[in-house]
Amino acid sequence: MLILHGYWLSLAAYRVRAALKLKGVAFEERMHDLSASHHNLPAFRALNPAGAVPALEGGTPEPLTQSLAILEWLEETYPATPLLPPDAAGRARVRSMFLLAAADTHPLAVPRVQKRLAAQFGADAAAGREWAAHWYREGLSAYEGLLHDGATRCHNETLSLADLALASHLIGAERFGVDVSAFPRVAAVGTSLFKLPEFESSHPQYQEGAVAP
Amino acid sequence: MLILHGYWLSLAAYRVRAALKLKGVAFEERMHDLSASHHNLPAFRALNPAGAVPALEGGTPEPLTQSLAILEWLEETYPATPLLPPDAAGRARVRSMFLLAAADTHPLAVPRVQKRLAAQFGADAAAGREWAAHWYREGLSAYEGLLHDGATRCHNETLSLADLALASHLIGAERFGVDVSAFPRVAAVGTSLFKLPEFESSHPQYQEGAVAP
Numbered sequence: 001m002l003i004l005h006g007y008w009l010s011l012a013a014y015r016v017r018a019a020l021k022l023k024g025v026a027f028e029e030r031m032h033d034l035s036a037s038h039h040n041l042p043a044f045r046a047l048n049p050a051g052a053v054p055a056l057e058g059g060t061p062e063p064l065t066q067s068l069a070i071l072e073w074l075e076e077t078y079p080a081t082p083l084l085p086p087d088a089a090g091r092a093r094v095r096s097m098f099l100l101a102a103a104d105t106h107p108l109a110v111p112r113v114q115k116r117l118a119a120q121f122g123a124d125a126a127a128g129r130e131w132a133a134h135w136y137r138e139g140l141s142a143y144e145g146l147l148h149d150g151a152t153r154c155h156n157e158t159l160s161l162a163d164l165a166l167a168s169h170l171i172g173a174e175r176f177g178v179d180v181s182a183f184p185r186v187a188a189v190g191t192s193l194f195k196l197p198e199f200e201s202s203h204p205q206y207q208e209g210a211v212a213p
Numbered sequence: 214m215l216i217l218h219g220y221w222l223s224l225a226a227y228r229v230r231a232a233l234k235l236k237g238v239a240f241e242e243r244m245h246d247l248s249a250s251h252h253n254l255p256a257f258r259a260l261n262p263a264g265a266v267p268a269l270e271g272g273t274p275e276p277l278t279q280s281l282a283i284l285e286w287l288e289e290t291y292p293a294t295p296l297l298p299p300d301a302a303g304r305a306r307v308r309s310m311f312l313l314a315a316a317d318t319h320p321l322a323v324p325r326v327q328k329r330l331a332a333q334f335g336a337d338a339a340a341g342r343e344w345a346a347h348w349y350r351e352g353l354s355a356y357e358g359l360l361h362d363g364a365t366r367c368h369n370e371t372l373s374l375a376d377l378a379l380a381s382h383l384i385g386a387e388r389f390g391v392d393v394s395a396f397p398r399v400a401a402v403g404t405s406l407f408k409l410p411e412f413e414s415s416h417p418q419y420q421e422g423a424v425a426p
Contacts (some may be wrong), residue, residue: 049358050313060302066316068281069308076301088289089273095282100263103279103316112351113321120344121334131333138325145262 002027005047005055005063007034008078008207010169011106013054018164019071021198023081027199031208034111068095068102071161083161094155097146097162101169105139108132109172129176136173140183143169147185159196167193171204175213215240218260218268218276220247221420224319224381225280226267231377234411236294241315244421247324281308281315296374307368310359310375314382318352321345322385342389349386353396356382360398364420365405372409380406384417388426 004020004027006013020027032038032053039051048055048065056062056070059077064070075084084091107113109132117123117131134137147154154162171188173180180187193199204210217233217240219226221285233240245251245266247355254263261268261278268276269283272290288297297304320326322345330336330344356379360367367375383403387395393400406412 050317050355052317060305062302062306064302064305064309066309066312068312068316069305072308073301073305076304089275089277091289092273092277092282092286093275095285096279097278099279099281099316103281103312103320104263104265107316107320108326114349116344117334119338120332120347121336123334127333131329134329134333142263179278 002059003057004029005032005044005053005057006030006207007032007039007053008209008211009204010034010053011172011204012052012077012102012172014168014204015067015161015164016054016056016070016074018198018202019074019080019083019161019165021202022083022159023074023078025074029208033209052145068161071164075161081159083164085156085158085160090155094160094162096152097143098165099156100139100146101165101172102140104142105135105169106172108135109176129196132172133176133178134175136169136178139169139174140178140180140186143186144183147189149185151185154189163189163193163199165202166190167199170194216270217242218245218257218266218270219243219420220245220252220266221422221424222387222417223247223266224417225265225315226373226383227384227415227417228280228315228377229267229269229283229287231380231411232287232296232374234415235296235372236287236291238287238291242421246422269425281374284377288374294372296372296377298368298373303368303382307373307375310356310367312377313352313355313359314385317355318348318382319385321348321364322389333425334335343398346389346391349382349389349391352382353386353391353393353399356399357396360402362398364398364402367402376402376406376412379403380412383407 004016006029011193045051049065055065057063064073084094114128117128153159154166217229219242245257250256258264260276268278270276278285297307327341366372367379
């Protein structure tokens with residue numbers, strides 16, 4: 001049995017959780033309270049020395065880490081319900097759209113960055129939210145330029161890793177108070193995606209340990 | 214002919230440049246002066262609406278963007294000199310190590326982030342360097358925990374995408390004045406990698422437009 005080590009608020013864990021559901025792969029999830037620094041406990045560091053969620057245990061000799069690395073492994077190991085296109089150019093486009101959220105945005109807004117802003121620049125919670133919101137808006141603007149009018153999916157009207165990333169981006173944007181309606185193509189794809197039970201039920205707000213905003 | 218759109222200082226372009234050389238794929242490189250905001254020129258935005266380098270033109274109907282997406286495409290299109298391991302678990306480990314640099318570190322230190330730190334928090338150049346150095350040290354510490362004693366490569370003593378990422382991470386760390394010798398396993402792999410002509414000749418300092426530190 002695969003074990004997903006997550007945290008209710010983790011957007012990277014969200015991407016993996018939703019993919020496991022889309023592929024119909026059985027898994028259990030164990031939640032770690034990162035707000036109480038449980039990622040620094042020896043048992044968790046043994047699982048992932050980098051102290052980050054998600055980690056996927058049970059499919060490989062060592063636990064897998066980093067959402068895109070886990071998702072590529074899932075794609076290779078459980079090819080049913082493919083989440084990458086059949087053509088190399090399409091795969092590149094999907095991976096590029098994935099990284100727009102997972103590399104260019106999300107890492108800029110995570111708690112360790114918020115903590116560093118406070119430590120180095122004295123940023124209070126409001127300044128930290130403003131910082132995060134700025135990057136989510138930048139990412140939304142980039143997505144808006146990549147999506148097509150009338151689209152309900154990021155690429156070729158077929159579900160892909162890019163949709164998992166966009167959904168996670170929208171969850172982050174909402175959390176930091178960004179008005180997504182200013183990005184109509186993104187908003188349309190998001191509305192369509194969250195109608196899917198796998199996307200909706202994986203939302204952080206429904207996970208164990210979730211705290212209302 | 215493939216055209217790599219780059220910038221001398223771009224670590225993401227470095228990763229792609231070195232991979233093209235390792236695979237022996239013919240390419241031309243066009244440099245764009247990001248310090249003069251040439252990524253905002255209409256001609257460049259037509260190439261990559263997100264306004265970032267690298268972009269790889271000529272292999273697909275639309276230019277490819279994001280270093281990992283480009284590298285996966287190169288791997289699929291030019292499988293000789295593989296840069297991913299033959300096994301799924303190994304590929305996941307390599308991709309995870311790649312993302313440690315390309316997602317968890319590098320995006321935190323790029324010019325757009327430095328500019329935002331200045332605009333929102335009044336960070337001067339020294340504070341910006343301190344910010345970047347902090348994240349490079351965090352990344353080095355994570356790599357140090359993942360590498361094996363006596364290793365000359367990130368994974369299984371075989372060149373992989375993880376080595377491209379680690380090399381780019383070392384270039385960034387050096388640029389921001391981080392003492393890499395405090396991370397002996399990383400330093401050993403780095404010393405070995407930069408003995409390879411493809412890694413060394415791709416170094417930003419040898420590219421068109423390079424400015425001495």
